[in-house]
Amino acid sequence: MSAVRALLAALAGALALGACAPLSAPADHPAAVRHAQPAFLLEGRMSATDGQQAASGRIEWEHAPHADRLTLLNPLGQIAARLDSDAAGATLLTADGQRIVAASADALLPQVLGVDVPVARLRLWVQAAPGAGAEVRQRDTYGRPQLLIDQGWRIDYLAYADDSAGAPPARLDISRGDHRIRLIIDSWTAHP
Numbered sequence: 001m002s003a004v005r006a007l008l009a010a011l012a013g014a015l016a017l018g019a020c021a022p023l024s025a026p027a028d029h030p031a032a033v034r035h036a037q038p039a040f041l042l043e044g045r046m047s048a049t050d051g052q053q054a055a056s057g058r059i060e061w062e063h064a065p066h067a068d069r070l071t072l073l074n075p076l077g078q079i080a081a082r083l084d085s086d087a088a089g090a091t092l093l094t095a096d097g098q099r100i101v102a103a104s105a106d107a108l109l110p111q112v113l114g115v116d117v118p119v120a121r122l123r124l125w126v127q128a129a130p131g132a133g134a135e136v137r138q139r140d141t142y143g144r145p146q147l148l149i150d151q152g153w154r155i156d157y158l159a160y161a162d163d164s165a166g167a168p169p170a171r172l173d174i175s176r177g178d179h180r181i182r183l184i185i186d187s188w189t190a191h192p
Contacts, residue, residue: 030143031136031139031143032139032142032143032144032165032166033165033166034127034128034129034130034144034145034165034166035129036123036124036127036129036131037063037127037190037191038064038065038191039063039064039065039190039191039192040061040062040063040127040188040189040190040191041060041061041062041063041187041188041189041191042059042060042061042063042126042185042187042188042189043058043059043060043061043185043186043187044058044059044183044184044185044186044187045057045058045059045183045184045186046058046059046072046181046182046183046184047181047182048113048114048115048180048181048182049114049115049178049179049180050114050115050178050179051177051178051179052178053114054114055113055114056075057072057073057074057075057080058072058073058075058077059071059072059073059183060073061126063123064191066086066087067084067085067086068083068084068085068086068105068119068123069082069083069084070082070083070084070105070109070112071083072112072113074095078095079095080094080095081093081094081095081111081112083105083108083109083112085104085105085108085119089101089102089103089104090102090103090104090105090107090108091108092108092111092112104119105119106118106119106120113181115179115180115181116179117153117174117179117181118151121150121151121153122174125148125150125153125155125172125174126169126172126183126185127168127169128144128145128148128157128160128168128169128172130145130148130150131150133150133151134148134149134150134151135148135149135150136148137149140157140160142160142163142164142165142167143165144157144160144165144167145157152176153174153175153176154174154175154176155172155173155174156172156173156174156175157169157171157172158171158172158173159171161185161188168185168188169185170184170185171183171184171185172185
């Protein structure tokens with residue numbers, strides 16, 4: 001009986017020492033090389049909330065190197081708002097015919113989405129192409145960003161269009177505090 005107790009004591013000691021040993025961190029997946037497209041057309045569905053009010057509908061975003069056109073459609077497919085921007089400024093056209101002009105899209109986008117998100121960063125986030133200063137905290141098995149922190153925003157990449165390292169995101173969740181944008185991208189078209 002004492003041999004059994006000695007064996008149990010030895011096993012308990014080994015388990016206790018093992019519990020104190022530091023756990024090795026899982027190997028991080030090597031980073032996939034990802035570049036932001038200079039021009040694209042993105043079509044999908046979006047919901048946005050500031051924690052009090054929410055909106056949802058379809059989104060069409062035409063991005064070019066020096067201009068953007070962001071069109072939001074209500075659930076019935078009617079244009080709710082169109083935001084055009086370039087180096088000269090930005091113009092917001094609303095469904096009720098209002099035309100609002102500002103120095104930049106950043107000044108008008110909160111009126112469209114209800115969320116004050118930086119447009120220049122949003123262009124990179126929707127492509128899973130982190131910009132300078134962004135921190136990739138997690139990668140998927142293909143080396144693509146899975147969790148990104150940038151300027152206080154958390155970007156969770158929930159799905160990609162396919163399993164290739166260069167695949168564009170298909171679903172992402174962008175949040176900071178109560179502000180959240182959920183985006184399901186149905187189609188991507190890269191332009192030269």
